[in-house]
Amino acid sequence: MKVRTSLTILFTLITAAILLGYASVIYFSARENREKEFYSSLKKEAITKANLFFNAKVETQTLQDIYRNNREILNEVEVAIYDSAFNLLYHDAVDIDFVKETPEMISEIYQKGELKFYQENWQVIGLRYDFEGKNYLITATSFDQYGYNKLNNLLKNSIVVFIISILFIYIAGRFFSKKAFDPVREMTGKAKKISATNLDLRLNSNGSKDELSELANTFNEMLSRLENSFEAQKHFVSNISHELRTPLSAIIAELELSIDKNRNIEEYKSAIHNALNDAKKLVRLSNSLLDLAKASYDPSEISFKPLRVDEVLLDARHQVQQANPDYKIAIQFDSDSYSDGLDPEKHGEDNEISVNGNEYLLKTAFVNLFENGCKFSKDRQSTVSVSFENKRLILKFSDNGIGITQQDLKNIFNPFYRGENKTFADGNGIGLSLTKKIILLHQGSISVISSQRTTFTVELPHL
Structure with missing residues (x-):
């Protein structure tokens, strides 16, 4: 995988994680606020109906008719009122009775003063109500259809916006990474053209102090060192060829003259002596070259x-x-x-x-x-x-x-x-x-x- 693609994917994943975290905070905060607000609404409805029942002395049948009429239009709050002995004093719809209160539930509400819980997706609140020195217990429940709809819309919108944002971020990442790596692509193309025959070529540097310019300058310095090494090597090989050719030519000439015609012992000795001297020169030259190579080693290897x-x-x-x-x-x-x-x-x-x-x-x-x-x-x-x-x-x-x-x-x-x-x-x-x-x-x-x-x-x- 190319660096450009890796950076684009990495940038997209990081941004996606940030967006997902942000969306999650918004969603769960909205869900928690919906729950708190609806419990508060249930409490107000329960107290309002208790006031109508105890203070206003509204007839039970009237309150129940109001509940049944409203229930056909919206999710009306179902309220039940008990005394401390678990005697039912009022209920909006006994035939429905979604909460189905038990003595244990009433006792817990009486002890805690207020109790909140769920039955399926219905929220239920139970609270203690004081009237004329007596304690009464009220339960209220309803399904927050409006709140759940808003929450579901928020979730759907968040998912859609998240997906669109990720696609946009990925496209933008590809575009900007291409712009950022254009100089690298240019440097790569230029570097591919450099070989042993054209070491004089150099990478372009914009003169700034960014990382790419530093890389180009470092590469150019390396090319300069290589060019100098190649030139030194050419010069070295040329000189070696010249130094080796002279004694070898002399040895060949002496030997050819020796076998050209018969000679006396002294002349053969003289030819051998000359050839031997030239051979010794070759030995000295090879030893010197070996020592020169050793002296050129990396100091860490000596x-x-x-x-x-x-x-x-x-x-x-x-x-x-x-x-x-x-x-x-x-x-x-x-x-x-x-x-x-x-x-x-x-x-x-x-x-x-x-x-x-x-x-x-x-x-x-x-x-x-x-x-x-x-x-x-x-x-x-x-x-x-x-x-x-x-x-x-x-x-x-x-x-x-x-x-x-x-x-x-x-x-x-x-x-x-x-x-x-x-x-x-x-x-x-x-x-x-x-x-x-x-x-x-x-x-x-x-x-x-x-x-x-x-x-x-x-x-x-x-x-």
Whole structure:
């Protein structure tokens, strides 16, 4: 069921319940008022006839004739008068006697002074009447034909008005819900036209602050994010294709040259060595892409725990020097150099050197910065200094390399970007962009300055 239909039915049901409650109050109030008014009328008729009988001394036959004549035209009140000993003194029509009084009924009227009850749909009232110091008992009964007719007409009219009102409310609800959901229908039609090929389309917003405008703005923001993601993905795939094509083409060329004609052992070794180097480039590229994918995960899906940064730095240095024995990496703590590691126990609490992070990703970031510094330095040396400032841990990775131009500094953290110094050392342009993603993932920041000496500054919140 559509929301429009659901709201219309819900609105109709709520309104119907309110109208039904209102009509019920009116009907039952009218019924109660009819009953009270008719009992009051019966009481007046009973007292009037008693006054005529006792005070005016009107003959019994005359009163009975009046009753019988009136009864042919309207529902005349039937009155009976008894003394306290249950002796009948007067009755409008003994042959009819609708009430059929009993000693028990007379006794109850005498004790209570007034009694009201129904016999079928006839209302009956009994009351005690005092005359010249003696107690008499009077009963009066009649059928309120006029009152019941009015009550039935009220009920019929209420039912008719209720049904007509519900139909009108339902039609009005359909009309107004259509008006209210026209913008939603327009948004739905526009959204159906949006696909991967036209993510530039946006939903119309009237500029107000209502819920529909907020929904349209939120949807447009989501589309903007998707569009950026698609563009980044296209760019990413294009760069990967380019990076993979170069080493694969080189491997194929080396192998084709090797099998083109017979060669000596040295030439075969040279071809295998070149192909092996290109294969290693592919492995490094695939590892970098895997690390980049991990750094792009939802932070909630990555496990974090307290880590000592000095230990991660030592592990990163060991990994870099194991793969490149000619690389030299120095780690400094509070301006003091240690050739075999750090001694943070002499420089403050463990919390100052600890961060909440992912060990694998942090080590990957530090490895990238170490390798970047060493491979672009003629002396193959990189230095990291560790210091503290308020609640942050500051790491400065420096080298005495060839430097980075101001133009390259603007794009150095973009994926697959290679600067003017790409001829100095091999690379795939992933390392620094991956490092920035990892640092940001750890609620940190990274910046770079370069002239003749390049320094990457990493700030991380410590425990």
